[in-house]
Amino acid sequence: MPEMSKVLLSISKAFQEEIVSKGSKIFDVEELLTLNSCIQCGSCVGSCPSGRKTAWRVRLIIREAQLGLRERALSKDELWHCTTCYTCQERCPREVMTTDIVRIIRNIAFEEGYVQPRHVLVAENFFKTGHSIPMKEEIKEMRRDLGLNEIPPTTLAYRKSLEEVKRLAEYSGFKEKLEKVKK
Amino acid sequence: MKKYAYFLGCITPLRYPNIEASTKIVMRELGIQLLEMNGASCCPAPGVFGSFDLFNWLILAARNLAIAENMGVDITVTCNGCYGTLQEAAYILRNPNKRSTINETLAKEGLSYEGNVEVKHITEVILDDIGLEKIKSLIKVPLNGLKVAVHYGCHYLKPRKIRGHGSAERPTFLDELVEALGGEAVDYKDKMMCCGAGGGVRSAFSDLALRYTLDKIRNIQAAEGDCVLNPCAFCHFQLDTGQKELMESKRLEKPVPVVFVTQLLGLSLGIPVEKLGLQYNKVPPYYLEKIGLKIA
Ligand code: SF4
Numbered sequence: 001m002p003e004m005s006k007v008l009l010s011i012s013k014a015f016q017e018e019i020v021s022k023g024s025k026i027f028d029v030e031e032l033l034t035l036n037s038c039i040q041c042g043s044c045v046g047s048c049p050s051g052r053k054t055a056w057r058v059r060l061i062i063r064e065a066q067l068g069l070r071e072r073a074l075s076k077d078e079l080w081h082c083t084t085c086y087t088c089q090e091r092c093p094r095e096v097m098t099t100d101i102v103r104i105i106r107n108i109a110f111e112e113g114y115v116q117p118r119h120v121l122v123a124e125n126f127f128k129t130g131h132s133i134p135m136k137e138e139i140k141e142m143r144r145d146l147g148l149n150e151i152p153p154t155t156l157a158y159r160k161s162l163e164e165v166k167r168l169a170e171y172s173g174f175k176e177k178l179e180k181v182k183k
Numbered sequence: 184m185k186k187y188a189y190f191l192g193c194i195t196p197l198r199y200p201n202i203e204a205s206t207k208i209v210m211r212e213l214g215i216q217l218l219e220m221n222g223a224s225c226c227p228a229p230g231v232f233g234s235f236d237l238f239n240w241l242i243l244a245a246r247n248l249a250i251a252e253n254m255g256v257d258i259t260v261t262c263n264g265c266y267g268t269l270q271e272a273a274y275i276l277r278n279p280n281k282r283s284t285i286n287e288t289l290a291k292e293g294l295s296y297e298g299n300v301e302v303k304h305i306t307e308v309i310l311d312d313i314g315l316e317k318i319k320s321l322i323k324v325p326l327n328g329l330k331v332a333v334h335y336g337c338h339y340l341k342p343r344k345i346r347g348h349g350s351a352e353r354p355t356f357l358d359e360l361v362e363a364l365g366g367e368a369v370d371y372k373d374k375m376m377c378c379g380a381g382g383g384v385r386s387a388f389s390d391l392a393l394r395y396t397l398d399k400i401r402n403i404q405a406a407e408g409d410c411v412l413n414p415c416a417f418c419h420f421q422l423d424t425g426q427k428e429l430m431e432s433k434r435l436e437k438p439v440p441v442v443f444v445t446q447l448l449g450l451s452l453g454i455p456v457e458k459l460g461l462q463y464n465k466v467p468p469y470y471l472e473k474i475g476l477k478i479a
């Protein structure tokens with residue numbers, strides 16, 4: 001084998017394997033290996049509502065994953081322009097798990113510190129309240145007026161449940177990742 | 184009487200409690216019992232928390248499923264995001280190997296999930312448990328040809344393998360509900376396009392999300408829709424609050440009112456407008472006039 005192709009193959013495998021191994025905690029390995037089936041036909045990009053409006057190209061991220069262009073894939077802001085609408089995944093003629101692969105690549109990006117500041121706030125709010133957004137005074141009033149309890153019966157009303165949720169998010173390793181990202 | 188654990192999530196109780204109130208009233212009227220899920224958390228959101236750390240996402244979703252499992256009932260939801268997460272987590276955790284990995288972590292808090300919970304959207308409860316025939320027999324206020332543009336929301340339909348509602352390109356079930364209530368379901372360009380909010384886009388790139396919403400609203404206006412019907416609290420938030428934001432930034436002149444599925448159904452069943460909390464949608468419900476109603 002020519003020297004160059006060997007190099008390419010060895011690079012590409014590492015990132016692909018990382019994606020498959022990360023994803024395999026959640027998804028089936030066969031589904032993840034559909035990453036190799038992409039023929040770069042572009043049906044995904046042609047279907048993508050964010051692709052119409054921004055520089056986000058889902059076909060390109062799949063290509064970068066195949067070629068092992070890890071930094072390029074992880075570091076672009078556009079990676080976070082996908083709304084996870086699944087249109088591309090449903091239309092892909094090769095049944096590539098595009099949207100789920102995007103989520104896995106984002107997981108890796110998050111760990112590497114490529115994160116949107118506003119997303120850090122969402123994650124922090126989860127550790128404060130067990131919810132992704134905070135309660136507001138005007139909403140409490142609205143709830144009263146509608147005959148609902150001012151505070152819903154969620155982690156907001158149950159301190160012990162909130163503590164439980166926070167500990168679980170620590171055992172999962174998420175808390176540590178978030179702390180790292182914040183630095 | 185059929186019972187469900189009502190999983191609230193975040194947007195419903197913390198931004199649109201009128202969705203919570205209308206759902207509770209309508210379900211009571213239809214003879215479905217909704218039980219509170221004490222101590223539930225964020226689902227967690229599939230596109231945001233799923234994008235940060237899928238393993239953490241699955242553990243916390245499993246904890247929410249376990250709450251319902253302990254209650255001995257299935258879950259219902261009023262948000263496609265909650266539906267997306269909880270139904271996908273329940274699907275993944277039918278696999279015993281995946282379940283045992285997650286249970287190792289849950290066990291540290293004395294919890295476990297054994298794979299016995301089904302997650303049904305409130306729309307499924309309406310269409311499958313009650314059914315259109317029954318609903319037709321209960322109509323007090325027919326929609327009188329009101330032109331309703333349906334927005335299904337991505338995570339209601341996709342991935343199809345998990346959701347199981349058939350076509351994600353041309354679904355008809357909510358349009359059929361509109362027609363059953365006496366309204367006219369209008370088609371519009373790019374009907375299946377996302378609202379723009381998912382995947383953490385609303386929180387990190389709110390302007391991109393608004394550009395989706397603007398396209399959607401313009402297409403609905405071109406089709407002369409009187410209102411947008413949707414089954415998702417998060418889409419509701421984006422489409423309703425989003426239009427207010429678009430008007431504030433002078434990108435939209437005239438808004439289209441947004442109505443949640445249990446709010447429109449509630450109107451047909453003769454439930455007072457205020458009890459359904461329509462006064463709390465940001466875009467005023469201009470369409471009420473067309474069906475002979477108004478806010479007192
Ligand atoms: S639609 Fe599928 S096969 Fe075609 S480029 Fe996209 S991911 Fe590759």
Ligand code: SF4
Nearest residue numbers: 048082083085086088
């Ligand atoms: S899931 Fe993401 S990449 Fe795929 S079509 Fe939707 S926005 Fe585009």
